[in-house]
Amino acid sequence: MTDTGREEVVREEVARAEEELRAAAALLTAGIPRVAVTRAYFAVFHMARAVLYAAGYEPRTHEGVLHLLSLHFVKPGKLAVAHGRVLARLHKYRGEADYGDSFVIDEPAAAEDLVAARDLCERLRALLPDESNRRE
Template sequence: MSHRFDRGIESRGLRRSPVDPARVDREIAEARADLSAAKRTLDQADYKWAIVKAYYAIFHACRSLVYSAGYSEKSHDCVIVAVQDLFVAPGTLPAFVATAMREAKAAREAADYGLTDDDGTAGAIIRDAEEVCRIVIEYLGDSAPETAE
């Protein structure tokens, strides 16, 4: 594991936890709901909220991976580190998953704090969220309940 992963364990930002399939499923359901909301708000030209919801779709999808591996986290950065070390580094999932979360997090922070948002960024983050959700759901097996579009 990477130094960042080890630091996360030492600081208790990452902790071993029993795998709870219902918890994993709840995260996937939340990812789907956030992705659906991101698409709706993009259609309403609410670009900031579309970016925020698309980021959270990616976050919840990635957190489901962390939970499925028997870990829990205390920060969004710990989710990125865990996905990178547990799934990307060994070649289980493409680097795109961790990269998309990093980039979406930066876009969300820019939209929230820098008040910079636009339709191009929102559309790109939503497309990334769709792909991350597809990859994660395919990897985990589609056991989470569907949400309405």
């Protein structure tokens, strides 16, 4: 991938993360916490992909995003272990919410997860190069 192409992918991932955060908030307001949590996960997922692409990595799967973020950002101390756990928890919830038969989450718990997702997105955004870090 060229530098120009990489920068465009990073900008697109950041935009998708922001859109997913707005969707999660709207779904929570509408009283749909299960789906709100899946959107919160995708917000963090896309922001993590932006950070990984900006750093030269090209994750191909959801698990790849978790692995590469842990290896290159959590383990070296660029992100707190707690932030890695937030991503892992939201990833688990997303799988259970989308594919499980019995996943239930109440609105207060989903609201806490949305706050955690917003915080993690901001932490991840801070790791982006300046040209990728601007809000659209």
